[in-house]
Amino acid sequence: MRRLALAMAASILPFAALAQEQEAPPNIIVIMGDDIGWSNIGVYNQxxxxxxxxxxxxxxxxxxxxxxxxxxxxxxxxxxxxxxxELPIRTGMTTVGQAGAAIGLPAEAVTIAQALNGMGYATGQFGKNHLGDLNEFLPTVHGFDEFFGYLYHLDAMEDPAHPNYPQDLLDVVGPRNMIHSWATETDDQTVQPRWGKVGKQRIEDAGTLYPERMETVDEEIRDKTLAFIDKARAEDKPFFVWLNPTRMHVITHLSDKYEGMRNSQNGWSIQEAGMAQLDDIVGSVM
Structure with missing residues (x-):
């Protein structure tokens, strides 16, 4: 019996240690790039x-x-x-979202952010979203405490900057500007033209995303991410960050710093230079 008791005690110890480890929830950072192939990352292309x-x-x-x-x-x-x-066929999110479309993340879809938020996590999403641009689809009514970013492909964001774009149609079919929003307890009944009821969030227009801003917007996204992480740490809260930089989208614009990395000796294309910027962003966050 004593041997059995000792064996049982020994078997319980790892679980007790595991329970102690789990008392401090892990911080979670998910980084999702855009248009990146396996060959763009050194550890894969060898x-x-x-x-x-x-x-x-x-x-x-x-x-x-x-x-x-x-x-x-x-x-x-x-x-x-x-x-x-969930498989996209279950949420209806099977195709690329267009400006003003009534297709977006449905209210009944439970997100990772909602699950973690309910466990005491601070939740933030930064960068690309592309899950619907109406207010009811924004991340801050789907479990995220804060969102800063844009809602479409980069080429859709820059379309209005082209000289042949019909500016009289901008407010009718044009893309929504970048958004900075926060989840709130107050249900704002304000109805915004095209975008619908505000709901339980505060929304700020963060401006256009045209080619010039695209050169350095990833640094903006990085800074908002780091500020969010610092705030969560100051409040002693575990955090979940979903970071979605612009790189390396097929339509892109490089700053002088990264464009200057391309030369005849290294043979870099816009892909390699853009990936260098993404790598720097990842290094800053991690």
């Missing part, structure tokens, strides 16, 4: 490509590297799949 991604490579070398995965074919479907854990 040096056969021109670019360099030391921060991403370090994460892989010090953590875990996956070599097989399944992904949805479009941006909207893939992001909806991730944040809800």
């Amino acid at each position: 040096g056969i490509m021109a670019g360099r991604t030391p921060n991403l490579d370090r994460m892989a070398n010090e953590g875990m590297r996956f070599t097989d995965y399944y992904a949805e074919a479009s941006c909207t479907a893939g992001r909806a799949n991730f944040i809800t854990g």
Whole structure:
């Protein structure tokens, strides 16, 4: 009997240690790039490509590297799949969202942010969303405490900056500006033209995202992310951050710093230079 008791005690100890470890919930940062292939990241291409991604490579070398995965074919479907854990056919998020469309993340879809928010996490989303641009679809009514970012592909955001864009149609079919929003307890009954009822959130227009701003908007997104993390730490709260930088979207614009990295010796294209910027952003956050 004593041996059995000792054996039982020994078997309980690992669980007790595990329980102690779980008393402090882990902080979670998910970084989702745009239009990135496996060959764009050094640890995967093994040096056969021109670019360099030391921060991403370090994460892989010090953590875990996956070599097989399944992904949805479009941006909207893939992001909806991730944040809800559901197949897009269940949420209706099967195609790329367009400006003003009545298609977006449905109210009944439970997000990772909602689940973690209910467990005491501070939840923030920064960068690309693409899950609907009406107020009812914004991240801050789907479990996120704060959102700063944009709601479509970059080419849709820059369309109004083109000289042949019909400006008289901008407020009719044009893209919504960047958004900075926060979840609130107050149900704001204000109805905004095109975007609908505000609801339980505070929304600020964060301005247009035209080519010039695209050069450095990832640094804006990074700074908002770091401010959110600092705030969560100051409040002693675990945090969940979903960071969605613009890089390396097929339509993009580089700042002089990263454009200057391209030369005849290294043979870098806009892809390698843009990935260098993404790698720097990741290094700053991690």
